[in-house]
Amino acid sequence: MSQYPPPGQYPPPPGYPPPGGQYPGQPAYWQESPKGKGLAITALVLGILAVLSFWTLVGGYLFGAFALIFGLVALAKTRSGRAGGAGMAITGVILGVLGLIGAIVVTIIGYSFFVDSGGKDFFDCVNRAGSDQSKIEQCERDWNQRLEDKFSITLTPAPTP
Template sequence: MYPPGGYPGGYPPPPPYYGYPPPSAIPKNGLGIASLVLAIVGLLFVWSVFGGVVLGLVATVLGFLGWARVKRGEANNGGVAIAGIVLGIVGIVVGLAFAAIWIALWKDVGGDNYFDCLDRAGSNRIRQQQCADQFRENVQDRLSVTLTPTP
């Protein structure tokens, strides 16, 4: 009888089949894309402090994180990440400029005086209404507009 494992002098087993190559890594472009989208949305709402400054800051951070992925070879959208960084910084700068404009306008129409008046009025509804009327008059005088009172 033959020993276990096959015939003596037989052919060797066939070589194993070649496997499929490992799957190629899918680029992780999400941070760069998110940076650009948030920067664009921030620029659309740059007149509000939230839109320009907050979204611009988040877009800039995400853009730098996306650019780091490009440098490591994990992403391939370096241009998108850079665009998100640049537009995010523009949003921050323009948003801060708008914030300065809003603050100056608020002080010009007597916004600080309005809050002081409301503090002094306490819970007295008549005094609160007088504060609102005086503030409305200040806005109309300073900006040369006529505001329609709400009931």
């Protein structure tokens, strides 16, 4: 009888994992794949741009609307488990809504200032004047005078003798 074990596979020494890397009864190692956050990041960036540029109107409306859309899509994907970044998506939605609200407020204030200063009357006068340059210039003089009277300012300096 030989004192050496028979040729073939030897059992692993105690304390080492068996071939395959697992001990019997141990669950397999599992790692969740990272979830995409692209839509949430896009919503956040667009929301920040909307808040920073709401006073330009185009920035507020355009960036705000897209931030809202991308944020809502990202939220739907995070709730279904297909994407990550729920916090960024929510922040993007909130900032997008704030940008839209800011743009709407600026539009309302600007339009009311335009109407109060006679801008609507000026455009009506120019439309009635058609292509008659002297009538258009008269409309402009009337509007300038109205602004000067209303706000106590001088738009065109008086000629100096």
